Amino acid sequence: MEKANIINIEEEVENKIIDFIILGSGNRLIAFKPEENSKGADLVIKKRGDYEKEKISEVSFKISSYIGPAKNNNFIKDILQKDFKPDKNFYLIFDYFDEVKQEINDYIWVVPSLEFRDIADPVAEKGKNALRFESSLNIQDKNKYSKFLVDKKELGNILIKLFKFGGEIDFKDINLEEKLINLESLKEFIAESRKNTLLGGSLLVDTPRLIGSLQIEFQKGDFFYQNIFFKRQKGVIGQEVVYQNNRPVWGMNYFGSFMQKEAEEFLEDSLLKLLKECRFGKICEFERKEFKYKDNGEGAIERFLGKEQIFLKGKEIYKLNYQGGLI
Secondary structure: HHHHHHHHHHHHHHHHHHHHHHHHHHHHEEOOOOOOOOOOOEEEEEEOOOOHHOOOEEEEEEEEEEEEHHHHHEEEEEEEEEOOOOOOOOOEEEEEOOOOOOOOOEEEEEEEEEHHHHHEEEEEOEEEEEEEEEEOOOOOOOOOOHEEEEEEEHHHHHHHHHHOEEEEEEHHHHHHHOOOOOOOHHHHHHHHHHHHHHHOOEEOOOOOOOOOOOOEEEEEOOEEEEEEEEEOOOOEEEEEEEEEOOOOEEEEEEEEEOOOOOHHHHHHHHHOOOOOOOOOOOOOEEEEEEEEEEEEEEEEEEEEEEEEEEEEEEEEEEEEEEEEEEE
């Protein structure tokens, strides 16, 4: 890649990060490029208003971009030691720029310079001493930099908290590493759990948590599924919850009307045939003889709602409303 093009992309990345900071902070922060670069910083951030009331007056950042494609899906960036002056209010941002999408990845690394000095690997780069940042672009792969992962859209809000409480970014509060979920794996597990529920392969708990309820559970790997519901003559109400490593990550609540045995059997058949579509926010249908199943959903597994119905000879005989998403 030509040097001029790299410089243009790096400048574009800086401008995008400025936008994320300003928009994410609700325009409560100002960001600018410093005239003097004593720390090797590319950006300086200040809070609008009376700085004397804040515990810190400004925060500075050095932005190191990796412009793809990345070899072996690995992100490597070296910081020359002679240009690196670590300080309490100085941070390094490492971001991956996707040339195809012409966009920064959703997640970036925001590393305190003092910690980077202590944990980075020392290397010799063309005869010069440098500190190396190295991490997989697959953010599910854990390493010593995982705790510094930040959603780029949250950067402004995170900095507002830094100015408000002073000192440093509280990465334990962000805890992005724990929030990362493979949505496709989650959806596969929910579909499998529902299938086992319908086919009687899941476990009906003898002593449910709620008096008078039915409780069904299913577990596979790190995921655990729990469906607690009440079923009476007037209808059914309940909730599904999925846990990952004992932490609730997804849930759905539902309320439906009572139906006859024949309609209930048709509902089970419909759900089995549409496991990966219905009750996830999609629109789907299934018909058999005089029965018709219809699910009018909107959204995606992260956040969705919908209504499913059963019709007999065109007349509605059952309805269930649901909503849910990531927790």
